[in-house]
Amino acid sequence: MTTARLATWNINSVRTRLELVDQFIREAAPDILCLQETKVQDHMFPVKFFAERGYEHAALAGQKAYHGVATFSRIPFENRGRIDWCGKGDARHVEVVLPGGVALHNFYVPAGGDEPDAAINDKFAHKLDFLDEMTRWSEDLPKDGKHILVGDLNIAPLEQDVWDHKKLLKVVSHTPIEVERMKDLQVAHDWQDVMRQFVPEEEKLYSWWSYRARDWQAANKGRRLDHIWVSPALKDTPRSMQVMEDARGWERPSDHAPVLVDFEF
Structure with missing residues (x-):
């Protein structure tokens, strides 16, 4: 039996927010930390910073200035590498395998731009294509496999995952077409939310609050863009969950808050 605290966090530039990462590690003490939007090439990643804090196992998928995911762990793992989704060369995924054969997938799904119309917005078209490719990939996973999928999926699927369902129906991240694509993805492997x-x-x-709000906490116009899913074989392994909202209020914060889940698998 392995007990592990897993955290996922869109850090919005890891080198800019190393002090916040340090504070988070001290307060939350995750065993495994999955970061998205790291915005740094692999050879420039501050790996030593994490190793000094006990995270000796690292899997990186980075690129200059954009995107990027990274998984750090105090628990040994096998690095399976990345998938080049949609053949664009973007650093949006990395897979590791934890003890017991648990595959952990760290994702950063495209945001999709501002206009929810694939015919006129290439970014939105890319997002839909990315989700379709994830769905086909999910269908091919072994049905009895042990998989955890985490990350910034950039979709708030449920009505209570956004501050106002009706007002956000035409806003990218909560449009019906995105919600339907996410449902298809979940069904493809019976992913458990x-x-x-x-x-x-x-x-x-919620797990995300816009920088545009002068007082994000008072306005509380949030969305749940960050997710942790498990395959059916692991549905009974989560023991607790927390969105660490306090981190959104730290100095020079990410617009995302970390999500933590304690597992026994």
């Missing part, structure tokens, strides 16, 4: 195992669907649940 871990966060909603702990917070009922009828309750509000």
Whole structure:
């Protein structure tokens, strides 16, 4: 039996926010830390910073100035590398295998731009293509396999995953076509939504608050863009879940808050 605290966090430039990462590690003490939007090439990644804090195992997928994911762990793992989704060369995925054969997939799904119309917005078309490719990949995963999928998926699928369902129906991240694509993805491998195992669907649940709000906490116009899913074989392994909202209020924060889940597998 392995007990592990896993965290996923869109850090929005890891080198800019190393002090926040340090604070988060001290306060939350995750065993495994999955970062997205790291915005740094692999050879320039501050790996030593993480190793000094006990995260000796690293899997990086980075590129200059954009995108990027990284998985750090105090628990040994096998680095399976990345998939080049949609053949664009973007650093948006890395896979590692934890003890017991648990495959952990760290994703950063394209945001999709501002206009939710694939015919006129290439970024939105890319997002839909990316989700379709993820769905086909999910269908091919062994049905009895042990998989965890985490990251910034850039979709808030449920009505209570956004501050106002009706007002956001035409806003990228909550449009019907994106929500439908995410449902297809979930069904493709019967992915289990871990966060909603702990917070009922009828309750509000956010992980992202825009920089545009002068007082993000008072306005509380959030969205749940960050997710942790497990395959059916692991559905009974999560023990607790927390969105660490306090981190959104730290100095020079990311617009995302970390999500933590304690596992026993």
